[in-house]
Amino acid sequence: MSTLTSSQWPWTHIACASSHTALRNSGLFVLSIAALFALQPKLSGNISNFLLPCATLFITLATHAILRPPANVPRWSEVGTIIVILLLFAVVQLAPEIRNRSWIFLIAMSAGGILTCAGIGVCARISLRRILERRKVFIGASIALLITLLFLVKDTALLQRISAILGIGAGTVNNFSWLGFSYIAFRLIGTLRDASAGRLPAMSLSEFVTYVVFAPALIAGPIERAERFVSDLRATWVVNIPDFVAGMQRIAIGSLKKFIFADTLAMMALHPINAPHVHAGIPTWVVAYAYALQIFFDFAGYSDMAIGAARCLGIRLPENFANPYFAPNLTQFWHRWHMSLTQWIRAYYFNPLARALRRRELSPAVIIATAQVSTMLLIGLWHGVSMNFAVWGLWHGIGLFLHNRWNEFARRRLAIPEERLGLQRTANIVGAFVTFHYVTLGWVWFALPNPSMSLLVFRKLFGIG
Amino acid sequence: MIRTRHDLTSLALRTLIFFIAANMIFAAVDPMPQIAQLTLYNHIFPGRIRPPFHFGFRNQKTDITNLDMIFASHKIAQPKHEDEFRVVLIGDSQVYGLGLPAKDTLAAQLNTDALRSPDGRRIIFYSLGYPGQSLKKDLLLIEKSMQYEPDMILWFITLGSFPAHLGFAQSIVNNNSNALQRIQQFSI
Numbered sequence: 264m265s266t267l268t269s270s271q272w273p274w275t276h277i278a279c280a281s282s283h284t285a286l287r288n289s290g291l292f293v294l295s296i297a298a299l300f301a302l303q304p305k306l307s308g309n310i311s312n313f314l315l316p317c318a319t320l321f322i323t324l325a326t327h328a329i330l331r332p333p334a335n336v337p338r339w340s341e342v343g344t345i346i347v348i349l350l351l352f353a354v355v356q357l358a359p360e361i362r363n364r365s366w367i368f369l370i371a372m373s374a375g376g377i378l379t380c381a382g383i384g385v386c387a388r389i390s391l392r393r394i395l396e397r398r399k400v401f402i403g404a405s406i407a408l409l410i411t412l413l414f415l416v417k418d419t420a421l422l423q424r425i426s427a428i429l430g431i432g433a434g435t436v437n438n439f440s441w442l443g444f445s446y447i448a449f450r451l452i453g454t455l456r457d458a459s460a461g462r463l464p465a466m467s468l469s470e471f472v473t474y475v476v477f478a479p480a481l482i483a484g485p486i487e488r489a490e491r492f493v494s495d496l497r498a499t500w501v502v503n504i505p506d507f508v509a510g511m512q513r514i515a516i517g518s519l520k521k522f523i524f525a526d527t528l529a530m531m532a533l534h535p536i537n538a539p540h541v542h543a544g545i546p547t548w549v550v551a552y553a554y555a556l557q558i559f560f561d562f563a564g565y566s567d568m569a570i571g572a573a574r575c576l577g578i579r580l581p582e583n584f585a586n587p588y589f590a591p592n593l594t595q596f597w598h599r600w601h602m603s604l605t606q607w608i609r610a611y612y613f614n615p616l617a618r619a620l621r622r623r624e625l626s627p628a629v630i631i632a633t634a635q636v637s638t639m640l641l642i643g644l645w646h647g648v649s650m651n652f653a654v655w656g657l658w659h660g661i662g663l664f665l666h667n668r669w670n671e672f673a674r675r676r677l678a679i680p681e682e683r684l685g686l687q688r689t690a691n692i693v694g695a696f697v698t699f700h701y702v703t704l705g706w707v708w709f710a711l712p713n714p715s716m717s718l719l720v721f722r723k724l725f726g727i728g
Numbered sequence: 729m730i731r732t733r734h735d736l737t738s739l740a741l742r743t744l745i746f747f748i749a750a751n752m753i754f755a756a757v758d759p760m761p762q763i764a765q766l767t768l769y770n771h772i773f774p775g776r777i778r779p780p781f782h783f784g785f786r787n788q789k790t791d792i793t794n795l796d797m798i799f800a801s802h803k804i805a806q807p808k809h810e811d812e813f814r815v816v817l818i819g820d821s822q823v824y825g826l827g828l829p830a831k832d833t834l835a836a837q838l839n840t841d842a843l844r845s846p847d848g849r850r851i852i853f854y855s856l857g858y859p860g861q862s863l864k865k866d867l868l869l870i871e872k873s874m875q876y877e878p879d880m881i882l883w884f885i886t887l888g889s890f891p892a893h894l895g896f897a898q899s900i901v902n903n904n905s906n907a908l909q910r911i912q913q914f915s916i
Binding site: 504508530531537540541542546549550 | 732733735736768771772773774
């Protein structure tokens, strides 16, 4: 692991006012933590609005404590900054809750606050690696814990049952939303896996927290690899107009996609409310196409805004979309749709699984089927633990497998000669048409809360019944 | 490609000019009556069976109060069949069926009886009730509904509609003041 060089929490650097980079990094650190609290969707109680970002911070700090080398102790200024921001939001968000409470409650709460701050301090300053000699086991357990937590958060039905048993959070679990946790969990799992493979660079606390809860990518990604993010963070940054303007242009394009195209299409896109009422035949195709375009513009718009905002600050986030609906086949589609997620899944799940299966000497078809279907099922469940997302995942997993088999068959028997460009172009157009429609039909599973409603829409699409 | 501050200023200036020009053209042409006719209802989705009104929702301010839009999305905008006897119901929240599912509104219940007129035409009831007791609101809806060839208008009204207080009807009355002035001039 390399030693820390720059961009540690540097009040001294700021005081010198000589480094734009240090100032930018300090600003990003503060902004990202503040965004975590400020952007948390409102649940029914102010306490949960405050506790969820606290939990994110705690998990992040604990992960950093596991990963950092013993010598890489966070500075008190870094820890202090986190505590100050936390206390600031505690005052703002919890003030309405304490207005009519007794003195005993206030004293207990203050004691709890002091203990929390002390806990953060200890968690940030001690290195768990000293205590835990069996680091790999601990990393594995942390990954398992994060995955469990992720699935728990995504399983609304389970959350409802738990809240009913515990008698807490009534009315909040239906719309339970833990800001950015899907992405945060993946970033943390990625760092844990990279650390166990020896690929994770040594990161200061401020760098690590900024990476995990990076404000522009907090809500909808993209999911960046820690190594690349940190290299951008450490590179000398000078404010320059072309970069800033390019970033602003990207934000403008993203806003156009999200607020003009996506939000307009949302009025006619497939939705649980309009699905039972839409006229059968062409009107149902129109709402299905509208959904396909809406979800693309919505997500691509957010990604553009995140990439643009990061670029203004000198950070290059990875691209997330590359004209996915023009992909000539389903495999290509998944190379162009939500690219940062698929690359992450490929690196941390698909490839290791495929390697493990290959060692068992199974047939290639079984290996591909198992790896692709389980990968897509995982991606489906990442969106939410429910039947519709599982079916959507299976739809794409089976589609990818079928394409793989077709590709094997076509390569041997239907190969188009390179000189026949016209035929190749026609094949690509037909492929893009078929792929787009396969993906659009897949969205019918994704958009509606239960498969029975999706089947109703399929019947309307094909005029059955 | 923007590379200098001059380029940036130029872009800002062009954007400003475009913004002003677009607004001036919009004001001069006033395409709202045409835009108001654009709707997915009666095409992709079935027409609305009552005017849009969201009681108690946080997004109440997004209620559609433009009369052209209300009628274009309503079931009444569908072409009238030759064998149809068209009856329009006007009134307050009772006619609207506030709190009731669409199938339980007065118009829907009357339509389930499949009534026929003495000359054999199918009697179809259309709910144009809108929450709020207000003569002004009712007159606006009656006047507009005349464009859709009603054979009969049933106006459910009580003395409660006479006071100037608009209640729920405030936004629909205030946002259609031109139409209201036209009606008032006609009555004088």
